[in-house]
C-alpha cells in the first residue's frame with residue numbers, strides 16, 4: 001500500500017468499496033471541496049464557466065470520432081434495454097463538442113471556456129495505489145473553443161498560468177513537463193506533476209534553465225565521454241555483429257558496442273488477395289542505453305517489440321517479411337549531429353552474416369531493401385545534457401531525475417474533434433464555415449487529494465497544507481469539565497481570528513484520553529493543534545502546536561486571538 005492509501009484509510013477520510021473504487025468520508029470530502037474551490041476561483045479568474053455533463057453517454061459521437069473502437073478495454077461499455085450502445089464517460093471531448101456544435105454558430109459567440117468537475121470511469125486492469133489509480137475518479141475537465149489557432153494559443157497560455165497558480169496554492173512541490181512540441185511554434189502540451197517518490201512517472205529536469213520533460217519523451221544530449229557500460233557491452237547474438245558488419249555505425253574513437261532490440265512492424269496490405277506484409281525493425285543503441293519504444297514508434301510507426309528471436313518469429317507469423325529497417329541511435333555517435341538516412345541495396349550481397357540472418361528469419365531472396373535511419377531512440381539517463389542549454393549555449397548541463405505523479409495535462413486539440421462532430425462557425429466577414437480550434441485541460445481531483453498526502457506526510461500522519469486542510473485547527477481537551485468549558489470559548493475566539501466558516505473543530509470525545517486525541521490530530525494532519533489539558537489547569541495557558549514545523553507555543557488566553565489573526569491565509 002502506498003502511504004496516501006494507508007493514511008487516508010487510517011485517518012478515516014475514505015473507505016474502499018471494491019477494487020479501485022472508494023467512498024470519500026466527510027473529512028476527505030472537505031478536502032476535495034477545498035481543492036475544487038481553489039480550482040473554481042482560478043478558472044473563474046480567466047473567464048471559465050462551470051457546467052455539468054452526463055456520465056452515461058450514447059455511443060454515436062464516439063463512433064464518429066473513432067474512439068468507440070480505438071479506446072479498447074479500458075472503456076466501460078454497456079447496453080440499454082433496447083440494445084443501444086452506451087458508455088460510462090472516461091472523458092468528455094465528444095459530449096462537449098457536440099453540445100457546442102448545436103449551440104454556437106458565429107464568431108460573435110466565441111471564445112468559450114467551459115469546465116466541469118465530474119466522475120470519470122476507466123476499467124483499469126490493475127487498479128492500485130488507492131486514489132492514485134482507480135476505476136472511478138473525480139476530474140476537473142476544461143474545454144476551450146476559439147476562432148483561430150492564434151487565439152487558441154493565447155487561451156492555452158492563460159490556462160497554463162492558471163494551472164501554475166492553482167498548484168502554488170496547494171503548497172506542495174510540483175513540476176511542469178513539456179509533453180510534446182507543436183509545429184506552430186511553442187510547446188502546447190504540458191503535464192503537471194506532484195513530485196513524489198511513489199510516482200509512476202520519471203521527470204528529467206535542468207537546474208540551469210528549468211527544462212523539464214517526462215522520461216518517456218525526454219530528449220537528452222549524450223555526453224561525449226561514454227560510460228563503461230556503453231563500451232564494455234558484448235553480445236554474442238548474431239544481430240549486433242551483423243549490424244556492426246554493415247558499417248552503418250559511425251566509427252567513433254570510443255568503439256561503442258552496439259546493443260540491438262528487435263521488433264516487427266505490420267503493414268496494412270491494400271491488396272486483399274495478397275498476404276499481409278511486415279518489416280523487421282532493429283534498433284541499435286550503445287550498451288548502456290535502453291530503447292524508448294514511444295520514440296521509435298513515433299519515428300516509423302507502430303512496432304511490436306520482441307525480447308528474443310523466437311518472439312520475432314511469432315510476431316512475423318505468416319506475414320511476408322519484405323523490409324528491414326535499422327534505427328541507429330544517437331548514443332552510438334555521441335557529439336555528432338544527426339546523420340542522413342540511407343538505403344542499402346542488399347541484392348547479391350555475399351555477406352555471410354546476412355545469409356545467416358536470412359536463414360534465421362526465413363527471409364525470402366526477394367528482399368533487397370534495407371533502410372537505415374539515424375536519430376534519438378533511447379531512454380534518457382540522469383546526467384544527460386539539457387537540450388535547451390545545448391542549443392542556446394552549446395554547453396552540456398547535466399539533468400536530474402525525479403519521480404512524480406501526473407495530476408494534470410493540457411492539450412491543444414486543434415480541429416481533431418470539432419471537424420468530425422461539426423462544431424463549426426461562420427468566420428467574420430465571410431459566409432465560410434470554419435471548425436473551431438479546441439483545447440482540453442484536465443486535473444485529477446481525487447488523484448490530487450492522494451498526491452498532496454504523498455508529498456506532505458511523516459511517520460505520525462498527514463500534514464495538510466493550510467489551503468486544503470479539512471479544518472485548519474483542532475482543539476483537543478482532557479475530560480475535565482473546566483477544560484471543556486474553556487475549549488468552547490476558545491473555539492469562538494479562533495473561529496473569529498481565522499475568519500473562515502468552520503475552520504476549527506473541537507475533539508471533545510469522552511471515551512478517549514487527551515494523549516490519544518493528540519495522536520489522532522497528528523494522523524489527520526490539522527495544521528494547528530490547540531491543547532487544553534493539565535498545563536491549562538495549572539497555569540491557565542493553552543499550548544499551540546504547528547503540525548508542519550513541530551513548533552510549540554504556550555499562550556495566555558488574551559493572546560490567542562492575535563496569534564491566529566496573524567496566521568490567516
Ligand SMILES: [Zn+2]
Pocket residue numbers: 206207208209210211386387388389390397
Ligand atoms: Zn537547461
